[in-house]
Amino acid sequence: MFHMYLPIAGNSVNIFLILGLGGFVGLLSGIFGVGGGFLMTPLLMMFGIPPTVAAASDSNQIVGASTSGTLAHMRLGNVDIPMGVMLLIGGIAGGTVGVQVIKLLKAMGNADFLIAITYVIMLGGVGGYMFWESLQGMRHDNGLPIEKKKPRPKEEDEKKSFVQSLPFQYKFEKSGCKISMLLPLGFGVLVGILAAIMGVGGGFIMVPVMVYLLRMPMHVVVGTSLFQILFTCVNVTIMQAWSNHTVDFVLAVLLLLGSTIGAQVGTAVSKRLNADQLKIMLASLVLLVCVKMMAGLLMTPSIMVALKGGH
């Protein structure tokens, strides 16, 4: 009675387990603004869901969690819609390019190796930098001396004048900055390419891009990231269902029920944490996933074959 049969996944799952998984990932979505795809898909695979079905059904549940989270953040005034639209357009264009890059890598051989290395470098680099930077911020708040080197005034002026010289300047109200639209478009393309190579929604790359490169306030980053992920995953869900028949509706609904509630709780939790605390928690999570990936790559596997077509 506590199990439900998943017709597309071809397996049955414990209902409460899936609700719990969805709730956990929804919580992360609400706190950090990441879709959780980089966590949920491996977790589902651990519980016997085929990788392609896990990835596609995960996209479906991210739509629900992101809708709930975006709505919550909109009420808090945390969604910069123009910024989100620019990042989204860039992301879709980048994703399309990324798929072609994958095809090229596969033709060259060793695509899996390059993808795995990209994953580890991105997770380690992003997580490590975020951890160090937020630690510095927390030390500063506590009045402790920081090791940060202040950029030279000339360097700052040069950077500022380059950014201001770019065309299509636009005042992004919620983010509190006036920058060229080409910047979020360009970064969106970069994130889209990386997301296609790594097979993720891009949240854990997009959030650091918004924080460190676009200099957006952390709370606006969370809401805007959710907004962008929502539309990316709508596209992915429809395409996966149409082309590959890998969206398991029952699995997605169970994950949704857990994740939408988790996202609401996560939004409430994020309000109680300051920006550096949010950053350091996300950084720790990203680094944990990086360590797990490295362990998987270095340790001798128990079974030396895998079904082709997996993640």
Add this chain to the structure above:
Amino acid sequence: MNRTIYRILLCVLAALVWCGSALAANGDPTLQLARTTLKITTFYNGTTLKASGTLPADSDVLLHVIGAKKNVALKVKGKVAGLLWMNKTDVELENAPAVYMVYTPERVGKDLLLSQLEGNAKALAKDVAMLGIGYKALVKDIAIKPETADKKFVFGEYVKLMEKAEVYGVYNGSVEYGPIKGGKKSFTVTLTIPPKMNAGKYLVEAITIKDGKADGRASEELTIELSGLPRMIASLSYEHSLLFGIMAVAIAVATGLLIGVLFKGGGGAH
């Protein structure tokens, strides 16, 4: 006239009885399944199925459950740059069954535990493989591409993968015998039907063994089919895939909006 007819009928009856005993004498078992069709419904989590029959008193019986044979594309893991374990080489196993389970009685079972393809092969194990039972027999029917790949190694690892999914297995000691009556004994076995045994047709075959040789066979077809909600969803997903995708998104968005409205007064959003 009546006496003549009566004598003819008696002769026919005697001939029939003699034929029956002759058939029994060649070792063919009988096999019945409690159900020949299983339905996968909404809360399905696998099931069990009772198989029973009779066999000659001086024989043993093994059962195997075999799924449809198909070509399986695999990736073999190897070290890249001497350090990292990755999916490295593409291989394909041809004619590998989707499901393979062997059920054995206790007495014969130990010699049939052939899940380790390496190690010392006992004489009986070789004989058993020659009977067409067990993994060592299965590997003979399977081809591998490219042909230069180590078939024994790849198949051994494939068996481990399938055993983890519970669709391959050797169940030692699961066949139970009843008392001997009239030169025959009954047998019963509870077949395991895991949830990963998908909709399709499966062959359940009973093989009697005497003096290390196959003496007779009997088989039944088992059908597993989707029913109710799982059937409706699978049908929608494959036959109206675009509509299914749009529907999946619409329900996701609606659920998200509903939860957002429900939490409006407190809890999450404020």
